[in-house]
Amino acid sequence: xxxxxxxxxxxxxxxxxxxxxxxxxxxxxxxxxxxxxxxxxxxxxxxxxxxxxxxxxxxxxxxxxxxxxxxxxxxxxxxxxxxxxxxxxxxxxxxxxxxxxxxxxxxxxxxxxxxxxxxxxxxxxxxxxxxxxxxxxxxxxxx
Numbered sequence: 001x002x003x004x005x006x007x008x009x010x011x012x013x014x015x016x017x018x019x020x021x022x023x024x025x026x027x028x029x030x031x032x033x034x035x036x037x038x039x040x041x042x043x044x045x046x047x048x049x050x051x052x053x054x055x056x057x058x059x060x061x062x063x064x065x066x067x068x069x070x071x072x073x074x075x076x077x078x079x080x081x082x083x084x085x086x087x088x089x090x091x092x093x094x095x096x097x098x099x100x101x102x103x104x105x106x107x108x109x110x111x112x113x114x115x116x117x118x119x120x121x122x123x124x125x126x127x128x129x130x131x132x133x134x135x136x137x138x139x140x141x142x143x
Contacts, residue, residue, distance in 0.1 A: 004040075005031040013059075017067030024059060024069070025049050053095055063094035065112065070094045076110035088115045 007029040013022045030043040050056050052068035060075030062068065076098045079088020091112050098110035101119060111119065 003030060003032045004028075012067060013062070015062070015067045022069060023049055041068065044105040061092045063097055065097040066094065068094050078110065078115050080109045087119070118131040 008026060009029075010026040011024040013024050014020075015022055026047045028043075028045045028047070032041055032043075034041050035040070048056050051059060051071050051074075052063075053074035054072040055071040055074060057071035057073055059069050061070065063070065074095050076093045076095075077088070078093060079089045079138060087109060088111050093110055097112065099113060099116035100108050100110055101116065102108045115122035
């Protein structure tokens with residue numbers, strides 16, 4: 001016969017960087033009368049939109065650099081998620097704006113561009129300092 005009632009719920013998120021509205025998914029609900037036996041039929045559908053990272057998981061957060069939404073698995077924070085971290089500033093990051101550093105303990109952390117540059121410059125200064133001081137510093141024999 002026809003549609004009696006249609007309900008559409010849209011989940012949106014405002015992007016603070018460029019002011020646009022991101023569609024995070026929607027649900028549709030349609031109630032109609034059947035043509036065959038005049039009974040009430042209900043149709044429920046849910047639309048899931050993949051995030052910028054390409055995953056369909058639940059949203060993890062918005063990148064502070066570009067404003068895109070990534071899933072929980074792909075979402076990172078500068079210096080790790082244990083904030084406040086002494087290694088980074090804690091900004092939320094997507095995969096594109098994450099610069100990864102692997103430390104000697106085997107731990108890999110994501111950093112924003114500025115914190116990554118600070119850490120790399122500090123490591124280079126330490127290497128150059130060791131190189132310059134190596135003729136003057138005696139090494140102990142470990143045997």
